[in-house]
Amino acid sequence: MDALLLSRIQFGFVISCHILFPAFTIGLASWLAFLEFRWLRTRERVWLDLYAFWLKVFAVSFGMGVVSGIVMSFQFGTNWSVLSERAGNILGPLLSYEVLTAFFLEATFLGVMLFGMRRVSEKLHFLATCMVALGTLISTFWIISANSWMQTPAGYALVDGVFEPNSWWRIVFNPSFPYRLAHMVLAAFLTTCFVIGGVSARYLHRGEHVEAARRMLKLAVAFAAITVPAQILAGDQHGLNALEHQPVKVAAMEAHWTAAPAGEGVPLVVFAVPNEAAERNDYEFAIPRLGSLILTHSLDGEIPPLTSVPREERPPVKPVFYAFRVMVGLGVAMLALVLLSLWAWRRRRLFEARWLLVGWRAMTLSGFVAILAGWYVAEIGRQPYVVYGLLRTADALSPTLAASSVLTSLIVFVTVYLAVFGAGVWYLFKLIRKGPQPFDPPSMDEGPDKRPARPLSVADEPWEGRA
Structure with a gap:
């Protein structure tokens, strides 16, 4: 195993761990905004309890996503310095825009969202939740723009082997960007949707948190009924775009x-x-x-066959072929589950059909698997290029990088990630097992000494009475 292969494995491992958490929080932030909107609109206590429950899940997931993303960025300088040198004039500003817009927006309002309930006005807190949700979408915009440019480069000029920007509009809105952005955002929403549906099915199956679980499952089915067909359409359009600009990748997929x-x-x-x-x-x-x-x-x-290009221009076929079928297979399973759920809903058996609840529980993590499979198709399928058709992956590697150094760092990454993120995932499962609890935030006009030491239930002190 040489430095090139080890560097690819290391980057693949780190980005695989990283992408799961941002994808989950993209959908979860919008879900939280919806829950708070329903609470403010109806004043039904169940919406507030659900908001407080999923806010804890969001906080843990967001933190792990930030930590794993910081580690990933360092590899551009250590392992892929030639890529940074030659494409840094384009990729650097795109990634900086993500920090200046999305990350600063999220950081500004995240504290208010996590700790400001009833310490600020309800409207301001709802605004903070919406701004965090917007920040996750803006972050997705810039990250997908940078990655899409590497897939379908445009708006550049090559000067002594260095990519120089000559049209930022064409760079940001490169040929594959709109299709890949829609595909990724819908995938993130579906990931969160099936987690919510799977968690609610678990509660219903065990007879726990029944009222909250009924509402979550209804919303999951309704949202998936809209989003799954939209994702199939977006995937079809993305495939047509890939056939136009990356025909060898499509040939490997098939x-x-x-x-x-x-x-x-x-x-x-x-x-x-x-x-x-x-x-x-x-x-x-x-x-x-x-x-x-x-x-x-x-x-x-x-479509052009694989033999239409030399062997050295082809991506590894097996991982692309199998990952594509995993992604498509899970999409078909999602569509089948949604159709069966709509049928059961129409027959008023959505919450009683045990086989349906088992199906939702089985598909809880399906979105994560589909996202990983889709990214493997996209990233392995563009090989042997890191900037498609222009800069080969082997030529982007740091020239003096030793295989022993990469192997050592890879072992350290795997060990630390298993420990840190294993603990984080365990804590998430612990939160989910506990489920939504009665939540009563302290009122703005209460001093620290008057605030309750524990959350009050509806029976202890009704929210309506305090209001």
């Missing part, structure tokens, strides 16, 4: 080795074992013409 005879179209390979040495698929099961219909929206459409 394990499409050779061009089909004219008029026969491209089959959809449902399952196979790609054989890269022999440039064929073993144990293949394929449906004729369906690949053309999905990929080109035509029964006899063609």
Whole structure:
């Protein structure tokens, strides 16, 4: 294992751990804004209890996302200094814009959101929650813009091998950016949606927090009924865009080795074992013409095969092929579960159908797996380039980097991540097992000595009476 492979493994490991938490908090911040809006609108206590419950989950997840993101950024200087040197004039400002806009916005209002309930006015606290939710979306905008530019570079000029910006509009809104942004935001929302649905199904299955769980499951089903079809449409458009700008990646996703005879179209390979040495698929099961219909929206459409480019220009086929099927398979499972849930809802059996609750519990973490699979398709599929078609990954590596140094840091990262994030995930599961508790924040007009030492239940002191 040389420094290049170890550096790729290290970056892949760190970003895999990192992306899970921001993806979760993107959807969770918007969910919190909705819960607080419902509380302010209806004054039903259950919405406030749910807000307080999910706010704790958000705080832990947000903290772990920030910590893992800081570690990831250092690798650009240590392991990928040539990438920083040649593309830093473009990637540096894009990442700086994310800090100057999204991170500062989140940092400004996060403290108010976490600790300001009833210490500031209700409207100001709701504004803080909305600003944090907006900050997560702005952060996504800039991060996806930077990554999309590496996938479909535009608006640059090469000067002595260095990328110089000549149109920031074309850099930010590069050809793949709108499709990838929509795909990622919807994936983040679906990840949170299925966590909420799975947690509520667990409570209903065990007869705990029934009223809160009923409301959460209804909202999860309703939101997923809108978002899952939208994600399928966004994924289809993203695939068409990738076929236009990164045809070899699409060929690897489909394990499409050779061009089909004219008029026969491209089959959809449902399952196979790609054989890269022999440039064929073993144990293949394929449906004729369906690949053309999905990929080109035509029964006899063609896509460039993998053999249309030299071997050194192809990405590793197996991980791209299998990761794509994991992502699509989970999307199909989500759609099936949503359709069954709508059917049960119509028959007034949404909360009583045990098999349906089991399905939601089984799909609780499906969004995380789908996001990881999608990122593997995107990042491995653009190999051997780090800036697609212009800068190879091998050429972006720090020239004096020793394999032993990368291996040592990789072992340290794995050890620390397992300890720190293992503890964080354990605490999240502990919070979820406990579930929503009666919450009564101290009033603004109460001094420190008059504030209750513990949360009051509705029976102890009704919220309406205090108001």
